[in-house]
Amino acid sequence: MEALGTLAQPAVLNVGRLGDAYWSWVERPVRGHPRFFGPSWLEHLTKTPWWLVPCLWAPLHLACAAHAHMKYAWPLPHLLGLLVAGVLLWQLLEYLIHRFAFHAHVSSYWGITLHFLFHGCHHKYPMDSLRLVMPPLPALAAHIMVYSALFMSFPPHIALPLFAGAGMGYIAYDCLHYAIHHCKGGRSASPLLFFLQSLRGKHLHHHFRNSHSGFGISSSLFDYVFQT
Template identity: 30%
Template sequence: MPKTSGSGRIFKNPVLEKLTRTHIAAPLVAFSAVSTYLLYQAVVAKGIGGLQVLVWFLGGLLLYSLVEYIMHRFVFHMPETTPARKKFVYTAHGVHHDFPRDKDRLAMPVPVSLALSAILFFVFRFAMGDFVYAFLPGILMGYASYLWVHYMVHAFQPPKNAFKIWWVHHGIHHYKQPHRAFGVSTPLWDIIFGTMPEQQK
């Protein structure tokens, strides 16, 4: 059963253990700044029109939400059929399921996520040219929105408005049906792929 308080340990080495912890503000600030810079470059330096920027940005958001769903469902919840898989799943995600209230384990370390972002920039620039300046910010802000929603769900009480949908959806994943409700930033792909929570009596 998930713990309502406390924190799990991933590494015995205290330095490595410290590096697994990230304050939620750090990635939110970093990706907002990077996205703003890239969008500025798209409009001012590359001369991409506003409508094109919006379409590519929304495309990045949509792609991020799909990748989020796929990673959560098929990577972080892969069958633990070997000791190596079991170790990977626990390190990447299982510790979060054991200690869902641990606020410092809700985001990937910023240096790691920025390095991945740099790789994505060059990959997408090769594929789509200057449109990467509008497309990648959509992905990065999709990730930032995931982080913010995820943090709010685990750190705050459910609100009494429409945003409660996210709390209920993710809460079902954690506490009732861990093999359903994989979408965090949106339930869209759960609806499309048939992994919405089952109705319980």
């Protein structure tokens, strides 16, 4: 990690000392794999391979969709409609969290520390392959919050398929985010590759040209809606 002011290893507990200089530092991306914490066991918890996301969460959300279909006797077209609505709900959450939480301009020591831990590290080290997807523990906390909010807002026969769809949207988001940064484009003219290249262009513009636009990652839908 480059030296700047009082910044030293390990990163997480030192970036807050940069104060206002943090923002100019974190917006200058470099290659590398920073060390977050001193203890190895804690450092290990910050690293997550991309494949863990579908392996861990896809069975849960597929089971929720199947349970909703069997328990509530949703006709398949209606169930698919609710799943799609859940995916769109996730894309809205993805946009709002990225824009208003991950890009909140904080100035306190702990505000900067949390910003770096959750998102600033990705802007500073965008090619750190083991810190591109959400680790299981914060992902579990996010699942619990979304699940609770849906079941408080809707009856169970609607909340469950919405939760399943939102989870599928989350899985797609994390896997696409990894692919945007690390999957090389080939000569294939497949629609999937064209879609990925389109997302990659917009996301890398967010990283390297203008971090105040392009907040959608798995989709640009809400960037168009909110004109960002």
